[in-house]
Amino acid sequence: MGRSPWYLAYRRLRSNRLALAALALFVAIVLFSLAAPLWADLVADTGPNRTHTTDTVTVDGERREVVAPDGTPIGPLWFGAGGRFFLGADGNLGRDEMVRLMYGGRTSLFIGVAAALITTVLAIVLALLAGWFRGWTDTVISRSLDVIWAFPVLLLGIALGTALAVGGLEIGPLHLSSGSIWIPILIIGFVLTPYMARPLRGEVLALREQEFVEAAVAGGAGPLRIMFGELLPNLWSTVIVLFTLNIANVMLLEAGLSFLGAGVQPPGSSWGTMISNGAELIYTTPLLTILPGSLIVLTVLSLNVFGDGLREALDPRSRVRLEAHAGSYVPERGAA
Amino acid sequence: MARFATRRLLEMLAVLFAISVIVFLIFNVIPNTNPAERIAGKNATPQLVAQVEETWGFDEPLPVQYLTTMELIFSGELISYSTQLEVDERILEGIPATFSLCIGAAAIWLFFGVLFGYLSAVRAGGALDKALTVFALIGISLPVFWLAALLLYYLTFQVELFPSGGYVPLTEDPLDWAYHLILPWTTLAVLFVGFYSRVLRSNMLDTMNEDFVRTARAKGLPERQVRVRHVLRNSLIPMVTLFGLDFAAVLGGGAILTEYIFNLNGVGQYAADAIAELDFPPIMGVTLFGAFFVVLFNTLIDIAYAWLDPRIRLGEASR
Numbered sequence: 001m002g003r004s005p006w007y008l009a010y011r012r013l014r015s016n017r018l019a020l021a022a023l024a025l026f027v028a029i030v031l032f033s034l035a036a037p038l039w040a041d042l043v044a045d046t047g048p049n050r051t052h053t054t055d056t057v058t059v060d061g062e063r064r065e066v067v068a069p070d071g072t073p074i075g076p077l078w079f080g081a082g083g084r085f086f087l088g089a090d091g092n093l094g095r096d097e098m099v100r101l102m103y104g105g106r107t108s109l110f111i112g113v114a115a116a117l118i119t120t121v122l123a124i125v126l127a128l129l130a131g132w133f134r135g136w137t138d139t140v141i142s143r144s145l146d147v148i149w150a151f152p153v154l155l156l157g158i159a160l161g162t163a164l165a166v167g168g169l170e171i172g173p174l175h176l177s178s179g180s181i182w183i184p185i186l187i188i189g190f191v192l193t194p195y196m197a198r199p200l201r202g203e204v205l206a207l208r209e210q211e212f213v214e215a216a217v218a219g220g221a222g223p224l225r226i227m228f229g230e231l232l233p234n235l236w237s238t239v240i241v242l243f244t245l246n247i248a249n250v251m252l253l254e255a256g257l258s259f260l261g262a263g264v265q266p267p268g269s270s271w272g273t274m275i276s277n278g279a280e281l282i283y284t285t286p287l288l289t290i291l292p293g294s295l296i297v298l299t300v301l302s303l304n305v306f307g308d309g310l311r312e313a314l315d316p317r318s319r320v321r322l323e324a325h326a327g328s329y330v331p332e333r334g335a336a
Numbered sequence: 337m338a339r340f341a342t343r344r345l346l347e348m349l350a351v352l353f354a355i356s357v358i359v360f361l362i363f364n365v366i367p368n369t370n371p372a373e374r375i376a377g378k379n380a381t382p383q384l385v386a387q388v389e390e391t392w393g394f395d396e397p398l399p400v401q402y403l404t405t406m407e408l409i410f411s412g413e414l415i416s417y418s419t420q421l422e423v424d425e426r427i428l429e430g431i432p433a434t435f436s437l438c439i440g441a442a443a444i445w446l447f448f449g450v451l452f453g454y455l456s457a458v459r460a461g462g463a464l465d466k467a468l469t470v471f472a473l474i475g476i477s478l479p480v481f482w483l484a485a486l487l488l489y490y491l492t493f494q495v496e497l498f499p500s501g502g503y504v505p506l507t508e509d510p511l512d513w514a515y516h517l518i519l520p521w522t523t524l525a526v527l528f529v530g531f532y533s534r535v536l537r538s539n540m541l542d543t544m545n546e547d548f549v550r551t552a553r554a555k556g557l558p559e560r561q562v563r564v565r566h567v568l569r570n571s572l573i574p575m576v577t578l579f580g581l582d583f584a585a586v587l588g589g590g591a592i593l594t595e596y597i598f599n600l601n602g603v604g605q606y607a608a609d610a611i612a613e614l615d616f617p618p619i620m621g622v623t624l625f626g627a628f629f630v631v632l633f634n635t636l637i638d639i640a641y642a643w644l645d646p647r648i649r650l651g652e653a654s655r
Binding site: 143144146147148150151152153154155156158159160161162163164165166167168169170171248252255256259260261262272275279282283286289290293296297300301304305308 | 350351354355358359362363366367368369374473474476477478479480481482485486488489493585586588589590592593596597604607608610611612614616619620622623626627630631634
């Protein structure tokens with residue numbers, strides 16, 4: 001009695017403790033971010049954008065200013081004030097750092113997953129079309145991807161980010177105002193597409209020569225049926241791995257764009273914008289830079305390690321070593 | 337060979353044209369506001385907006401607008417209206433700093449990338465391999481500007497070991513030049529070392545299973561020689577393409593974050609500084625410059641490659 005390949009992959013993944021630890025870390029970070037409203041309402045009693053510039057807080061019976069007269073924010077109070085300003089305030093506006101970290105995580109993770117989904121869907125469709133039809137379809141798609149590929153990722157992101165930050169975007173029914181979080185999502189999803197479409201196209205080209213495809217053609221299946229019914233199921237293992245790694249790349253790119261002011265726009269905030277704000281105060285309050293950055297590193301690291309584990313589990317011989325095909329998937333070019 | 341080079345150059349021209357169209361679309365067409373207002377800058381007077389509209393011909397049909405825009409850019413008449421500086425001159429001024437940063441960093445990342453990749457491949461599964469893998473994974477997971485900010489905080493503020501940024505021209509003082517670039521070099525290199533060592537490691541593990549490696553062992557060559565001359569050399573070939581892309585991207589202004597945080601005043605930082613002012617001409621100029629640079633550089637690498645290895649130009653021709 002044979003086991004399904006998915007079950008075998010699951011078993012291999014289950015025995016990879018490092019990958020499981022990474023997954024657990026990622027889930028913990030997601031839960032941390034999802035708990036933002038709970039913490040904000042029940043513990044910190046404030047919102048991510050509420051300022052406390054002139055407020056005071058009572059720490060162990062002693063009244064202290066949230067922002068000192070010289071502009072220095074209060075440091076971590078832990079539970080000294082019942083959980084308020086758990087990690088201190090974020091600068092001269094006196095916003096609660098812990099609350100902002102949790103809400104910032106929601107933004108960063110949401111952009112990560114949403115943009116990675118857009119990239120994945122676009123890449124799958126383009127790869128199937130190019131790989132199945134070949135000929136001029138392939139030429140048009142591959143050359144277009146090459147053109148996007150030629151732009152240094154961060155530069156293209158900045159160009160689009162600043163251009164759309166002013167007036168928003170209006171294409172047909174799509175209507176986005178200038179501060180919308182969907183602008184960085186669409187930009188990043190679009191910019192990273194070639195990096196995923198290329199390896200997938202290569203795989204489609206190899207798959208289409210196999211006998212099961214020939215059998216489907218002989219059985220009278222049309223192109224749609226073959227692309228989505230025959231080829232796509234065989235791409236899933238690669239897609240899942242690339243999707244996981246892609247979330248990590250999106251998050252790094254988003255952080256870079258937001259840091260430069262071409263990503264998430266105020267009053268919205270992500271971990272990237274928080275580093276940008278924190279860096280201005282790094283010599284007095286380094287914690288404001290260290291905290292959001294550490295969360296980005298932990299999230300991206302957990303995704304990279306888990307993605308690696310997934311790859312090994314799904315393809316134990318690793319014949320298709322995605323990273324080995326030089327130039328086929330080079331995400332880290334992104335945010336230099 | 338001449339035919340391959342001609343074909344490759346023609347392809348390059350087509351890509352350059354497409355890139356210029358995309359840049360035009362991004363700045364002049366896609367956004368939802370009056371392009372003249374955008375290009376004139378954040379605090380432009382109505383007169384300036386009218387003047388920009390006149391110069392850029394925004395009342396003309398799109399193809400004419402495209403030609404006007406390209407004429408402005410390539411004749412060197414593109415100016416940043418907020419600072420009144422010519423964009424092409426400012427880009428040229430930034431090139432020495434950008435090149436200094438990138439060439440130094442590339443040397444570091446290639447050296448350590450190859451060294452670490454080689455060591456983890458020959459010790460695959462061992463303790464050293466695991467340690468290097470952890471190091472590599474952390475390296476590729478770091479936001480570069482965050483690493484830079486922390487290095488600046490700890491190594492220039494806490495321990496006053498390095499200058500806090502800025503660029504000193506090589507011709508002015510070579511020692512000071514290097515001293516100012518040590519931190520930027522390190523930062524930019526860390527980003528790539530992990531990735532390159534991972535790629536080389538898996539390339540080498542693949543190559544080790546090839547027949548010619550078995551032959552080399554079978555004829556009694558020392559293991560070291562097999563690893564370096566047969567395995568390593570053949571595993572480095574695909575990395576040349578990878579390196580070409582990465583190196584061109586950073587040279588073309590792609591190392592924006594590193595330049596910006598260390599205040600190197602390079603090409604990338606010119607674009608970064610323009611973001612806060614929403615000053616579009618510099619971003620436009622640098623984007624076009626960066627993409628053109630990548631394409632030119634890669635075409636040259638491809639031609640050099642084909643010249644070195646006939647299989648490539650023949651394979652391309654039969655495609």
